Amino acid sequence: LILMVGKEALILCIDVSVHMSGGSLESVIYLASCVAERKIYNESKDEIAIILFGCAVTDNQLADGSSYEGIRVTHPLQPPSFEFIRFIKNNIMVCNSTEADFLDVLVVASDLLYQKRLQFPSKRIFLFSTLGATFDSGSVATIVNALKNENIEVAIIGPTEEEPDREHEPQGDEPGPSNSRSNAPHQKPKTEQQRIADRLLETEFESIASVYSFDEVVNVFSFLQSKEVKPTPWKVNLSLAGLEIPVLRYVASKEVKTKSWRKTTHVGGDDDKIVISKSFYVLEDGKEKEISDEKIIKGYRYGTSLIPINENDEAEMKFRDSKCFQAMGFTPASNVSPGMYTGEGSFIIKASPADESSALSAFIWACHDYDLVMIVRYCYSSASTPCLMGLVPRIEEHIEYFVGVSLPCADDIRLFPLPSLDSYKGLEPSNEQLQKVDNLITAMDLESEEFKEYELYSPENTYNPYIQHFYSCLTARVLDKNSSVENVNRLFVDAISPSPLVTNASQRQQLELKDAFTLKKIEVKKEKSKPDFGGDLLNKDGDQGPSSKRIKVDHEANLDDVFISSTNPVEDFHIYSQSVDEKTFEKACELLISQIGQFINNSFTNESFPKAIQCIVALRDTCLKRQRIHFFNTFLSTYKDELLAGPKANFFNDICNEKISLISSSECSSSTVTDDEALKFILPSVVSQSVEVKDEADDLLDDLI
Numbered sequence: 001l002i003l004m005v006g007k008e009a010l011i012l013c014i015d016v017s018v019h020m021s022g023g024s025l026e027s028v029i030y031l032a033s034c035v036a037e038r039k040i041y042n043e044s045k046d047e048i049a050i051i052l053f054g055c056a057v058t059d060n061q062l063a064d065g066s067s068y069e070g071i072r073v074t075h076p077l078q079p080p081s082f083e084f085i086r087f088i089k090n091n092i093m094v095c096n097s098t099e100a101d102f103l104d105v106l107v108v109a110s111d112l113l114y115q116k117r118l119q120f121p122s123k124r125i126f127l128f129s130t131l132g133a134t135f136d137s138g139s140v141a142t143i144v145n146a147l148k149n150e151n152i153e154v155a156i157i158g159p160t161e162e163e164p165d166r167e168h169e170p171q172g173d174e175p176g177p178s179n180s181r182s183n184a185p186h187q188k189p190k191t192e193q194q195r196i197a198d199r200l201l202e203t204e205f206e207s208i209a210s211v212y213s214f215d216e217v218v219n220v221f222s223f224l225q226s227k228e229v230k231p232t233p234w235k236v237n238l239s240l241a242g243l244e245i246p247v248l249r250y251v252a253s254k255e256v257k258t259k260s261w262r263k264t265t266h267v268g269g270d271d272d273k274i275v276i277s278k279s280f281y282v283l284e285d286g287k288e289k290e291i292s293d294e295k296i297i298k299g300y301r302y303g304t305s306l307i308p309i310n311e312n313d314e315a316e317m318k319f320r321d322s323k324c325f326q327a328m329g330f331t332p333a334s335n336v337s338p339g340m341y342t343g344e345g346s347f348i349i350k351a352s353p354a355d356e357s358s359a360l361s362a363f364i365w366a367c368h369d370y371d372l373v374m375i376v377r378y379c380y381s382s383a384s385t386p387c388l389m390g391l392v393p394r395i396e397e398h399i400e401y402f403v404g405v406s407l408p409c410a411d412d413i414r415l416f417p418l419p420s421l422d423s424y425k426g427l428e429p430s431n432e433q434l435q436k437v438d439n440l441i442t443a444m445d446l447e448s449e450e451f452k453e454y455e456l457y458s459p460e461n462t463y464n465p466y467i468q469h470f471y472s473c474l475t476a477r478v479l480d481k482n483s484s485v486e487n488v489n490r491l492f493v494d495a496i497s498p499s500p501l502v503t504n505a506s507q508r509q510q511l512e513l514k515d516a517f518t519l520k521k522i523e524v525k526k527e528k529s530k531p532d533f534g535g536d537l538l539n540k541d542g543d544q545g546p547s548s549k550r551i552k553v554d555h556e557a558n559l560d561d562v563f564i565s566s567t568n569p570v571e572d573f574h575i576y577s578q579s580v581d582e583k584t585f586e587k588a589c590e591l592l593i594s595q596i597g598q599f600i601n602n603s604f605t606n607e608s609f610p611k612a613i614q615c616i617v618a619l620r621d622t623c624l625k626r627q628r629i630h631f632f633n634t635f636l637s638t639y640k641d642e643l644l645a646g647p648k649a650n651f652f653n654d655i656c657n658e659k660i661s662l663i664s665s666s667e668c669s670s671s672t673v674t675d676d677e678a679l680k681f682i683l684p685s686v687v688s689q690s691v692e693v694k695d696e697a698d699d700l701l702d703d704l705i
Helices: 024-042 082-091 102-115 140-149 192-204 214-221 311-317 359-369 431-443 465-479 490-494 500-505 507-516 569-577 582-601 609-625 629-645 650-657 675-681 699-704
Strands: 008-015 047-053 071-078 122-128 152-158 162-164 187-189 209-213 234-240 243-254 280-284 287-291 298-302 305-309 324-332 342-351 372-379 387-396 399-407
Touching (some): 008 102, 024 047, 024 082, 024 152, 024 465, 047 102, 102 140, 192 209, 243 359, 342 359, 359 372, 465 490, 569 582, 569 609, 609 629
Antiparallel strands (some): 047 071, 342 399, 372 387
């Protein structure tokens, strides 16, 4: 069942007789209001009428006091409005005293459509009823022929063969209706009169009428369509190798956005009387001085400079080009991956009827056979900015075309260098684990025979839940200006949630995959409090003592308490470096070197390199101060060799740029490194060399590197 888009006349015939009690009328009210709401937001030129039958009041153009009784035309054909929805929700209720023949309703509805038959190319009737009332089938052949002659389509919507008991419907947070017909355990069979009506529809109305259950149409009617944009071609010549090939470009996909909230409204008043003004002020000598609009222009801040730009400058700064669609060359399709697509949508480029040479077809087939993509320069008009576009060939049955996608420039590309796979050695999945993954993918394959008939998650049937919720809230606010924002309809969320069909079919594979990849909870070691080596002491009165009075630790600290954090490693190291205990200092150096390694190796790009540089500078300064020259020189020399042999060699370039070299003899007399050797250590031309440290390194550093 598809709600047509375009110029259409649609009549909603709603049964309000006693046979609609027990929850059926509530379902009809929901579905009918969804139809009207859908037409409103589609912004089409369709017209809708509402006819109630089985009611106590008779009001229709064919009633003569003896026939067509109990049928009331509440709204003749007219453009839909929120008043329709308000009427359907608030004014339709079960009438316990009257029945009406559903065939009579079809006659009244077809007469309404006949009166405006020239205005609407599409005419349809939606009849909502349980078909529980008696009817006269004597004139059924005449009615069917009249509907055929006027090309009127009929959709009869009622209960299923075994309708769920409404008293056992899910409430609150219980699971709602599924995509299948009905899976409720509590059933009630149709009456004999309903079965007679079903047989009549199957035999007499088969050619013009379709029968649906409430459950079958709820997923269709619940989703609202945004305004449909008529496909309009952009006519241009594809310039290629001296040829001018006429082509047509259509928009294939583009994100639909809700209307902006820029309009200012005076609630209960006249919008035309609203005047919006802005005033600008500058602060001079502590007082506000108003500035006229003539003295205000745009300004852009770059760095510390504020650059004023007037309207003429802004127009001159825009890069414009003439309308063009020019081929620049061809490239293998592997060079244009989906990750390179930019822009807001895609386009279809097909041959123009004016192309009698079939030149475009030849290029489509050539690109298809050789797996190539055509790169073109694309500019929509002289007021547009030119861009690059890739044309990907597509050949389907009876049609061939290019799919156009925008391609990025260097400014648009975000580089994310991934860590080397060498760092994940030992973590490769086993053959058994790979097989479990393959089994899960097979079980969740939406193109498998098990799911193919349902067309799960197809773009044509999947609506944007944000837009659907937006429309729902908008309708609620129109009907009641004091209403609060509605909760999200579960149907909207279910549209982009895992389908129960897929989840149930792959449940065994999911459990097997979970067992194959076991996860263990790792207890994170809490930060231990750090002793304050060299911190200011508070006197007994709580006042801070002189800064010159620093604590000197003259006892051996607990090495388990030494901790260098990744947040403030330099500050933490400075605290421990003031300790007079050598073991505490060595432990702090060990932890700081460990943090340096983590900053370098765990850096996804180079974002943590500056922290590592700060740590090396702090270690160098401290070693120089404590006369641990050989310790630092051995560390830096050995670390250089490791860096240049690994994937993070570019970090040593940062060390060279910061001129962080070995401690030379000019800085400390105990160093065996000359100034020339220290200079050569950080020269790019000799980055593969390392200076030999003549003295033996400390035992601690031997253990670390």
